[in-house]
Amino acid sequence: MLLLISPDSVEEALDCAKAAEHLDIVDVKKPDEGSLGANYPWVIRAIREAVPAAKPVSATLGDVPFKPGTVAQAALGAVVSGATYIKVGLYGCTTPEQGVEVMRGVVRAVKEYRPEALVVASGYADAHRIGCVNPLALPDIAARSGADAAMLDTAIKDGSRLFDHVPPDTCAEFVRLAHAAGLLAALAGSVKEADLGTLTGIGTDIVGVRGAVCEGGDRDAGRIQPGLVAAFRAEMDRQAREHAARVPAAN
Ligand SMILES: O=C[C@H](O)COP(=O)(O)O
Numbered sequence: 185m186l187l188l189i190s191p192d193s194v195e196e197a198l199d200c201a202k203a204a205e206h207l208d209i210v211d212v213k214k215p216d217e218g219s220l221g222a223n224y225p226w227v228i229r230a231i232r233e234a235v236p237a238a239k240p241v242s243a244t245l246g247d248v249p250f251k252p253g254t255v256a257q258a259a260l261g262a263v264v265s266g267a268t269y270i271k272v273g274l275y276g277c278t279t280p281e282q283g284v285e286v287m288r289g290v291v292r293a294v295k296e297y298r299p300e301a302l303v304v305a306s307g308y309a310d311a312h313r314i315g316c317v318n319p320l321a322l323p324d325i326a327a328r329s330g331a332d333a334a335m336l337d338t339a340i341k342d343g344s345r346l347f348d349h350v351p352p353d354t355c356a357e358f359v360r361l362a363h364a365a366g367l368l369a370a371l372a373g374s375v376k377e378a379d380l381g382t383l384t385g386i387g388t389d390i391v392g393v394r395g396a397v398c399e400g401g402d403r404d405a406g407r408i409q410p411g412l413v414a415a416f417r418a419e420m421d422r423q424a425r426e427h428a429a430r431v432p433a434a435n
Pocket residue numbers: 188190211337338341372373374375392393394395396403
């Protein structure tokens with residue numbers, strides 16, 4: 185399982201760089217503009233320069249409306265700025281067809297510029313609270329649009345967590361559907377160390393985290409702490425070892 189950490193500024197990205205050996209993807213966002221809030225192109229560029237070249241930089245395009253042209257143009261902005269994972273929060277899409285239309289535009293904009301970049305279609309575990317597409321529709325939306333990964337995060341960061349809205353069995357089904365379609369499966373939403381055993385067990389490819397590695401567990405007021413990133417990674421590695429010992433045939 186890969187660890188994606190979401191700094192909100194160049195300063196926090198430098199803290200991530202100090203813990204670079206413990207993380208896999210640096211995910212640029214602007215949490216004060218929403219759960220998948222988009223940051224400025226110059227911040228993406230500066231963060232790309234601040235973290236080791238071997239670590240991919242991801243950028244979120246925002247909790248986007250159903251405006252496929254607008255979102256495709258934003259996607260090009262993110263990839264030109266140096267991101268090689270492009271994450272789209274399908275906030276304003278109420279049907280799978282709308283999601284596919286938005287994602288097709290993003291995939292074309294990104295892949296025409298940088299074919300090896302990965303496109304991530306993200307839905308929301310608490311979709312029922314905001315009226316957007318069902319979490320289990322995401323793997324199909326991602327596959328039909330040519331994206332590389334399907335993801336879930338929480339839209340409303342009020343302390344409720346991924347498993348409060350999408351229980352582990354349903355997350356397992358999400359991962360199964362993504363893998364059956366040849367996609368990576370990414371999960372996030374106030375994930376804590378205690379969730380890592382379950383996330384490992386169901387075969388999650390990428391876990392996205394912010395609050396759990398911020399001072400005081402506070403994703404808004406707290407800053408990312410390199411020591412917390414290292415501790416989170418140590419627990420991930422411990423869970424991976426335990427899982428491998430339990431299910432040797434799968435490894
Ligand atoms: O993509 C990952 C998210 O930023 C997760 O943030 P969170 O752990 O604070 O919910």
